Amino acid sequence: YPGFRLYARSIHDVAALRDAFADIGVDVHTQAADIELVMRMDRNLSAIYWAIAIIGLIGFSLSLGANLWANVDRKRKELSVLRLVGFRTADIVWFPMVQALFTAALGWALAVAIYLATAWVINDMMATQLETGQQVCRLLPWHYAIALGLTCGAAVLAAGLAGLRSARVEPSEGMRDL
Numbered sequence: 001y002p003g004f005r006l007y008a009r010s011i012h013d014v015a016a017l018r019d020a021f022a023d024i025g026v027d028v029h030t031q032a033a034d035i036e037l038v039m040r041m042d043r044n045l046s047a048i049y050w051a052i053a054i055i056g057l058i059g060f061s062l063s064l065g066a067n068l069w070a071n072v073d074r075k076r077k078e079l080s081v082l083r084l085v086g087f088r089t090a091d092i093v094w095f096p097m098v099q100a101l102f103t104a105a106l107g108w109a110l111a112v113a114i115y116l117a118t119a120w121v122i123n124d125m126m127a128t129q130l131e132t133g134q135q136v137c138r139l140l141p142w143h144y145a146i147a148l149g150l151t152c153g154a155a156v157l158a159a160g161l162a163g164l165r166s167a168r169v170e171p172s173e174g175m176r177d178l
Contacts, residue, residue, distance in 0.1 A: 011035045061154040064103060067098045068162035072169075079172055080173035093163035101160035104151045112144060
């Protein structure tokens with residue numbers, strides 16, 4: 001059937017179909033070069049996205065860790081008084097940990113809200129160029145879960161140093177300032 005049209009399941013299958021037809025001697029015309037260009041751009045943009053995300057995660061961790069460290073120094077007297085009235089070291093370590101987890105969870109929720117608003121705007125702007133029901137900007141539920149896990153994990157690691165610092169607060173420090 002000269003001039004027949006065959007549709008691939010996805011753009012990833014086009015090269016394999018072209019090669020299969022070439023093996024049996026059927027000459028086909030594909031947009032494989034354009035598809036390869038788009039796939040290469042997708043890989044490059046994904047690499048850039050991940051580099052930015054990792055740099056952001058490291059920056060978040062360092063910033064939060066420095067902030068929590070400063071909070072421990074600023075609240076040194078209060079922490080020593082808590083130690084003086086019987087709080088154990090483990091109880092004192094939980095203060096920066098809980099603060100970091102709340103900060104991370106609220107930051108994640110704010111980031112998700114900003115993403116949802118931005119995704120809605122982008123999808124609305126591109127709606128005329130897409131089929132009904134298609135979206136340009138979309139995250140799956142497991143993407144949200146991974147982001148929350150990484151954010152909370154980074155927050156706990158950042159809070160670990162502040163927790164160690166707060167564990168070294170001596171009960172006698174609260175007595176000196178009275």
